[in-house]
Amino acid sequence: xxxxxxxxxxxxxxxxxxxxxxxxxxxxxxxxxxxxxxxxxxxxxxxxxxxxxxxxxxxxxxxxxxxxxxxxxxxxxxxxxxxxxxxxxxxxxxxxxxxxxxxxxxxxxxxxxxxxxxxxxxxxxxxxxxxxxxxxxxxxxxxxxxxxxxxxxxxxxxxxxxxxxxxxxxxxxxxxxxxxxxxxxxxxxxxxxxxxxxxxxxxxxxxxxxxxxxxxxxxxxxxxxxxxxxxxxxxxxxxxxxxxxxxxxxxxxxxxxxxxxxxxxxxxxxxxxxxxxxxxxxxxxxxxxxxxxxxxxxxxxxxxxxxxxxxxxxxxxxxxxxxxxxxxxxxxxxxxxxxxxxxxxxxxxxxxxxxxxxx
Amino acid sequence: xxxxxxxxxxxxxxxxxxxxxxxxxxxxxxxxxxxxxxxxxxxxxxxxxxxxxxxxxxxxxxxxxxxxxxxxxxxxxxxxxxxxxxxxxxxxxxxxxxxxxxxxxxxxxxxxxxxxxxxxxxxxxxxxxxxxxxxxxxxxxxxxxxxxxxxxxxxxxxxxxxxxxxxxxxxxxxxxxxxxxxxxxxxxxxxxxxxxxxxxxxxxxxxxxxxxxxxxxxxxxxxxxxxxxxxxxxxxxxxxxxxxxxxxxxxxxxxxxxxxxxxxxxxxxxxxxxxxxxxxxxxxxxxxxxxxxxxxxxxxxxxxxxxxxxxxxxxxxxxxxxxxxxxxxxxxxxxxxxxxxxxxxxxxxxxxxxxxxxxxxxxxxxxxxxxxxxxxxxxxxxxxxxxxxxxxxxxxxxxxxxxxxxxxxxxxxxxxxxxxxxxxxxxxxxxxxxxxxxxxxxxxxxxxxxxxxxxxxxxxxxxxxxxxxxxxxxxxxxxxxxxxxxxxxxxxxxxxxxxxxxxxxxx
Numbered sequence: 001x002x003x004x005x006x007x008x009x010x011x012x013x014x015x016x017x018x019x020x021x022x023x024x025x026x027x028x029x030x031x032x033x034x035x036x037x038x039x040x041x042x043x044x045x046x047x048x049x050x051x052x053x054x055x056x057x058x059x060x061x062x063x064x065x066x067x068x069x070x071x072x073x074x075x076x077x078x079x080x081x082x083x084x085x086x087x088x089x090x091x092x093x094x095x096x097x098x099x100x101x102x103x104x105x106x107x108x109x110x111x112x113x114x115x116x117x118x119x120x121x122x123x124x125x126x127x128x129x130x131x132x133x134x135x136x137x138x139x140x141x142x143x144x145x146x147x148x149x150x151x152x153x154x155x156x157x158x159x160x161x162x163x164x165x166x167x168x169x170x171x172x173x174x175x176x177x178x179x180x181x182x183x184x185x186x187x188x189x190x191x192x193x194x195x196x197x198x199x200x201x202x203x204x205x206x207x208x209x210x211x212x213x214x215x216x217x218x219x220x221x222x223x224x225x226x227x228x229x230x231x232x233x234x235x236x237x238x239x240x241x242x243x244x245x246x247x248x249x250x251x252x253x254x255x256x257x258x259x260x261x262x263x264x265x266x267x268x269x270x271x272x273x274x275x276x277x278x279x280x281x282x283x284x285x286x287x288x289x290x291x292x293x294x295x296x297x298x299x300x301x302x303x304x305x306x307x308x309x310x311x312x313x314x315x316x317x318x319x320x321x322x323x324x325x326x327x328x329x330x331x332x333x334x335x336x337x338x339x340x341x342x343x344x345x346x347x348x349x350x351x352x353x354x355x356x357x358x359x
Numbered sequence: 360x361x362x363x364x365x366x367x368x369x370x371x372x373x374x375x376x377x378x379x380x381x382x383x384x385x386x387x388x389x390x391x392x393x394x395x396x397x398x399x400x401x402x403x404x405x406x407x408x409x410x411x412x413x414x415x416x417x418x419x420x421x422x423x424x425x426x427x428x429x430x431x432x433x434x435x436x437x438x439x440x441x442x443x444x445x446x447x448x449x450x451x452x453x454x455x456x457x458x459x460x461x462x463x464x465x466x467x468x469x470x471x472x473x474x475x476x477x478x479x480x481x482x483x484x485x486x487x488x489x490x491x492x493x494x495x496x497x498x499x500x501x502x503x504x505x506x507x508x509x510x511x512x513x514x515x516x517x518x519x520x521x522x523x524x525x526x527x528x529x530x531x532x533x534x535x536x537x538x539x540x541x542x543x544x545x546x547x548x549x550x551x552x553x554x555x556x557x558x559x560x561x562x563x564x565x566x567x568x569x570x571x572x573x574x575x576x577x578x579x580x581x582x583x584x585x586x587x588x589x590x591x592x593x594x595x596x597x598x599x600x601x602x603x604x605x606x607x608x609x610x611x612x613x614x615x616x617x618x619x620x621x622x623x624x625x626x627x628x629x630x631x632x633x634x635x636x637x638x639x640x641x642x643x644x645x646x647x648x649x650x651x652x653x654x655x656x657x658x659x660x661x662x663x664x665x666x667x668x669x670x671x672x673x674x675x676x677x678x679x680x681x682x683x684x685x686x687x688x689x690x691x692x693x694x695x696x697x698x699x700x701x702x703x704x705x706x707x708x709x710x711x712x713x714x715x716x717x718x719x720x721x722x723x724x725x726x727x728x729x730x731x732x733x734x735x736x737x738x739x740x741x742x743x744x745x746x747x748x749x750x751x752x753x754x755x756x757x758x759x760x761x762x763x764x765x766x767x768x769x770x771x772x773x774x775x776x777x778x779x780x781x782x783x784x785x786x787x788x789x790x791x792x793x794x795x796x797x798x799x800x801x802x803x804x805x806x807x808x809x810x811x812x813x814x815x816x817x818x819x820x821x822x823x824x825x826x827x828x829x830x831x832x833x834x835x836x837x838x839x840x841x842x843x844x845x846x847x848x849x850x851x852x853x854x855x856x857x858x859x860x861x862x863x864x865x866x
Contacts (some may be wrong), residue, residue, distance in 0.1 A: 214726045216719060229702040232662055234716045235683030
């Protein structure tokens, strides 16, 4: 029989090695799957890397994808730091995109800098207010935020769908259910061929890092996340802290929505998020809520997404199969936490034990 | 002849060696005390007897046969029964139903036969069990007796008691001891875990002392004394006297008037509480666990809602103020809560972040400057002799004693005028405990008013100036510590009002 024994403290290096091993295991298992599909796993993995970094265009795509992931993950990290499980990134992205689009569609002729600034502010407020609803319920009546934020995703999605198929449908689109494109002034400018969002993302990594490590609010959020009793004891205003943290969390997700709508879709649509709010939960978790790790993990994950879509076309692998790889990596890394906490030992007295113990 | 013999037992958890080559023998018909400081490995050792852990190496013999106790079931089958610190009883069931739980005796049970059997059994051991009394109606002492009966009824003749007296009044403790003696007469063996030396001297036949996971010595109780035992436990001579410094009393600092508080179920947890604490005085609070001590501390510090009544600090009304207001108003009150890591400190944060917990709000601006706290941390490490790899390690990596020192360091560092401490030495070893008593005395000399919630009556009697006894949220008496006795305190803890004690008061 194998028994598990709780480990003492583990060195940082060893725990990183275990997590890397988990990723490698995921790749190995996925390789078996590829083999079952009659393909050479090595070829597929090489193509995966090529698909992500093989050309300037592909690298740009990776950066664009990681931009959205970084900003959303930072937002989610703020909520998670407080142990407020914000699963509602998706909905907050939609509501941010919606609020920004409202400005873009109604004031298309404003000067570009003013219009974009207004859109950013609107996007952040839109996402922030949407996040404030579950925060209010949690602060006031201790409702379960996981369920509530999750459900509110669908409300936001259906709201945007309603707009797209209903009141905001573009009459010029010949009956096609789409919202009118933004004016040129409402589209984010490019820097080095990539929309300016990547600069926002880098700035935010630094800002959120400072927020966590040096600001009063960041400190309060961490204390509250660790123990509500301690927060009370320290004189922290618990309700206010929940509300503020969730507003910031939602605002960052809303900013992602604004960026996606403005720079990529050039309009509001139900595709504006594409599951970003959920993927960001994975990246946030894998990065231990640390801003600089979020940057790295997001880039790797974006590369995986980009490479994944490349191998779909290159090898004719179904999209679902490519997504399996993401799921496996997450699964293995989460499972590896067990090995960081426990070690397994073989029981030496096995045979004798079972004879006596079981009867 | 040995009933139990454990030979060369070793058990490790990760890199921690909890038990190292331990030898431990228990004879028929003896009460054997297992003595040691927290972390000495007492619980680990008996958990291997009760089948919760299995040893990494070494052998266990019961009645001369080697056994492998791989599960609690195997242990019960071997006649070993353990009474845990936290009772494992079903609240809504009666005594006999609890005893009968898990018994393999057919599908239907004749109620009257069961009652008869249990009464017979209860008389034999003088347990005084009322078979039809529900558990939720029982006092802590009755619950414990029921736990013991449950184990005995299953045929255990080796009984392990893990710190059984922590939750009992002195009178209940006495009763427990008489049950233990009765068992001894019946030829059973009792293993009694504790760190209270007076109890060991009072009830045990032999004592095995553990230190840092190893057996130091097994001695006969009649051949030893508390001083020697303390030395064996700690490893060097210790002075067991607690000083009580004479300090001329000052003015009243804290005044609590007709205080009433309710919990979430609208049950009164503090009933019409009245008392004062003066500068330069230690007011001890005694009472069985859960008599309202926690609520009392928390209402004073603004953490628990007050239903009625008043609390004055130097004449200023505290009721209605939030903890933040109390801090920002500059009311110099320090609180060392019972739950150190769950309330007083943040386990995952380092010392620096823990030191700023209560005063970061006084800094101006959006950011926190941690430099002064780093300096403070280094000072506290030096002054209180804290062993830690550095100021930036999460404090949960420190030992219990060092964690408590960090908390004390922060709270005393703010130069309070009122100090509230709840069980400040719980779980700490003798050296640290005495260091903490010294620190509290230092504060008293500075003229600080101190409210000391304690559990060890000997300590309360020696350290405090006055002792207030709480029972079920009510003050049953406030005694002068010099004139108080354990017996008196015990009666008050059990709910006898001061008035009825008129005669006892005089002697």
